[in-house]
Amino acid sequence: MKPAPFDYVRAETLDEALTVLAAEGGDARIIAGGQSLMAMLNTRLAKPKVLIDIMRLKELGRIDATAETVTVGAGVRQQALLGWPSLAQKLKLVALALPWTGHVQTRSRGTICGSIAHADPSAEMPLALLALGGDVHLRTAKKRRKVAAGAFFTGMMSTVRADDEMIEAVSFPAVGGARCAFREVARRHGDFAIVACAAVAGKQGVRFAVGGVADRAAVRDWPRLHGSALDDALNSFAHELDARDDVHATARYRRDLVRLIGRDLVQEVLQ
């Protein structure tokens, strides 16, 4: 349970971090709060040759809010976003989901963007970003690009991020008054979700997202469904998620949770 050897780079500017990342490519990893990556290093699931620490870069520690979006920089810790005074008003879904991300003791260090980069299938922040239709802002030494959350996650702990790219920020649409709901089932509060669900009411209907079941969070857009039409839609979705049995829960139990929680949440946001 000790990391394999690596060089440690403490970047003082974003250019420095990106230059090292461009030179080292797949051998380098960005470290921010380290609450996912350090566990990967300790268990040697990740063995980078170079670790680039970006937590001294003040420009990455910003939360920028406009009328339409809230942009969270790569250095913003989960606890900092939880303590942001406008969170409940601008990003209610994040305000509901973030207390489920890890524990007080890990949220104090872990970052929002780090959780997105790690792309755990049961993590709350990828689920919230997907449910809200947010974007991931990627950057290399030479260029920037913006990828929609729906296209960013490609599977269990895998994303479209290239080796020389880092996540500079993520942006969430500030849906403000839109009704949203979140619920999660885990063995212990703060453990990885067995099933996590989010619902957001839209103009035409409802968007419903599920994490912890498939290899990444999944989302469906439905018109205003009620009664057996809603039950049928949830049942189809639950089966399409291709749940597997594992040590935490059976596939059948996961499908049950999707149906039960889904009905509650969709009804709640469509009220």
Add this chain to the structure above:
Amino acid sequence: MTRLRSNERHQIRFNLNGAVVRGEAEPRMLLTDFLRHQIGATGTHVGCEHGVCGACTVTVDGMIARACLTLAVQVDGSDIRTVEGLAPAPDRLGILQDAFKRHHALQCGFCTAGILMSLDHYLRERPRPTEDELRDMLSGHLCRCTGYTPIIRAALDAANLLATHHSAEKTDA
């Protein structure tokens, strides 16, 4: 930019419970191992080494943190507090520690150092926590002896004592 080579040992110094300490670390050395093997501060325990059990919980610049998910090179120049900093004097217990003793909130004691650090940090921000809030906070720690109930009792008792005859003394929690 600073680049610390993987195969070299680097000088690290930081404040540990108010006193400057120094030692050497390769970049991959965890703060847990640095504290225990370089400094000899063995109060911080090593449990799961991947951030789940909470036995190694310390504070880094006032932030509660898992020492096993922190590299020694990351805390160069920081302020670190560990369980060794809780007692007001070598032969006295702090209010929180004393409450743990009275309520039998520890048996084997392996998880205790981390739990004390979390509670010490938490009670400074929330001096009058509810039982639910405490249970939520304690979900970041594993204890296999007590069943948690005596820990909750001790924490509520300590919170009461701290709130009633509150002392500004830093080491009094």
